[in-house]
Amino acid sequence: MAFRITTRDGWTRREFLLATLAGGALAVSGASLFRWLSLPYPYSQTFIGRVDSYGSDLRSIISLGLRELGVSSAEVKGKRILLKPNLVETHEGTDHINTHPLVVRGAVEAFLSLGAERVYVGEGPGHRRDTLDVLEESGLGEVLFEDRIPFINLNYEEGKTIPNQGRQTRLATLTFPKIFQEIDWIVSVAKLKTHHWTGATLSMKNLFGAMPGIYYGWPKNVLHQAGIHNSILDITATLQPHFAIVDGIVGMEGDGPIMGTPVSMGTIVMGRNLPAVDATCCRTMGIDPYKIRYLQKADGWLGPIHESSIQQRGELITAVQKPFSLVPTIPSHRGIRLL
Numbered sequence: 186m187a188f189r190i191t192t193r194d195g196w197t198r199r200e201f202l203l204a205t206l207a208g209g210a211l212a213v214s215g216a217s218l219f220r221w222l223s224l225p226y227p228y229s230q231t232f233i234g235r236v237d238s239y240g241s242d243l244r245s246i247i248s249l250g251l252r253e254l255g256v257s258s259a260e261v262k263g264k265r266i267l268l269k270p271n272l273v274e275t276h277e278g279t280d281h282i283n284t285h286p287l288v289v290r291g292a293v294e295a296f297l298s299l300g301a302e303r304v305y306v307g308e309g310p311g312h313r314r315d316t317l318d319v320l321e322e323s324g325l326g327e328v329l330f331e332d333r334i335p336f337i338n339l340n341y342e343e344g345k346t347i348p349n350q351g352r353q354t355r356l357a358t359l360t361f362p363k364i365f366q367e368i369d370w371i372v373s374v375a376k377l378k379t380h381h382w383t384g385a386t387l388s389m390k391n392l393f394g395a396m397p398g399i400y401y402g403w404p405k406n407v408l409h410q411a412g413i414h415n416s417i418l419d420i421t422a423t424l425q426p427h428f429a430i431v432d433g434i435v436g437m438e439g440d441g442p443i444m445g446t447p448v449s450m451g452t453i454v455m456g457r458n459l460p461a462v463d464a465t466c467c468r469t470m471g472i473d474p475y476k477i478r479y480l481q482k483a484d485g486w487l488g489p490i491h492e493s494s495i496q497q498r499g500e501l502i503t504a505v506q507k508p509f510s511l512v513p514t515i516p517s518h519r520g521i522r523l524l
Contacts, residue, residue, distance in 0.1 A: 232456060233453070233454050234247070239287045239434055244290075247291045247455070261370075267307050288434070308338075308394050309338065310394060314398065384477045390417055393417075433466065458488040
């Protein structure tokens with residue numbers, strides 16, 4: 186049962202969240218999220234922050250990562266930022282399934298402190314049709330309610346169809362929430378997990394939740410049928426998110442992204458380039474990014490994944506590395522271990 190907490194104005198939390206669902210809530214800014222690719226990515230930077238627990242000062246850690254990666258107030262000031270967390274399923278005591286609400290809060294506070302005009306949170310869960318139920322049960326709804334952060338239900342947003350710039354699947358076009366045209370920055374706030382279809386699910390795979398369920402079904406069946414690895418590449422190439430933050434404070438190993446077991450990593454991984462961030466995450470998990478099909482295909486096109494092409498800021502990979510348990514009977518887990 187969802188908690189019923191009221192505001193000073195007498196609104197319940199669910200009424201507040203419903204009222205902030207974005208259709209029409211944003212004034213058209215003229216900025217477009219869809220940026221076309223022109224050049225390969227020979228070099229990038231990632232940041233690894235060490236975090237003791239979800240009770241740590243996450244705003245300061247994320248702010249440090251932004252500074253280390255050259256994200257300044259001048260770059261963020263006046264921007265409209267959309268944070269896209271990973272919400273899948275909710276069960277009691279399952280911090281390892283979803284992006285933790287306090288990581289989202291820390292990211293909101295970090296971007297606002299740099300002068301962002303507004304920060305929104307948007308998600309379109311793939312497994313359950315009632316997004317607000319997942320939002321409430323995950324604990325994220327309470328955080329957004331307390332902080333007055335608008336939520337966008339990406340599953341039910343009117344879509345805008347544009348050419349598929351990745352061209353890895355047979356899909357000629359992709360349909361994104363129309364509201365994305367009114368956002369300046371989209372940030373994938375993912376979870377550090379293994380995955381039974383792709384080997385690992387990180388900031389790039391997290392973008393499946395940006396695809397509206399009213400067009401792509403549940404659990405985004407159109408994309409599954411088109412091929413998961415190639416769909417990940419097409420979405421990333423066409424959407425071109427600006428930044429990634431991966432919650433690795435408690436990750437998931439084994440049969441992810443739902444049935445695995447928690448593993449304490451004590452990290453947050455950040456960067457401007459999603460393939461580089463995901464390759465770094467894989468290495469912290471003891472996984473070879475070149476054995477993850479979508480990352481291998483992204484290399485040199487959507488971003489660098491070779492370790493020599495990624496400048497590491499913050500903690501060294503070797504200082505936080507912890508080989509994740511893999512399941513030999515799952516095909517995508519076979520042969521992906523770093524040697």
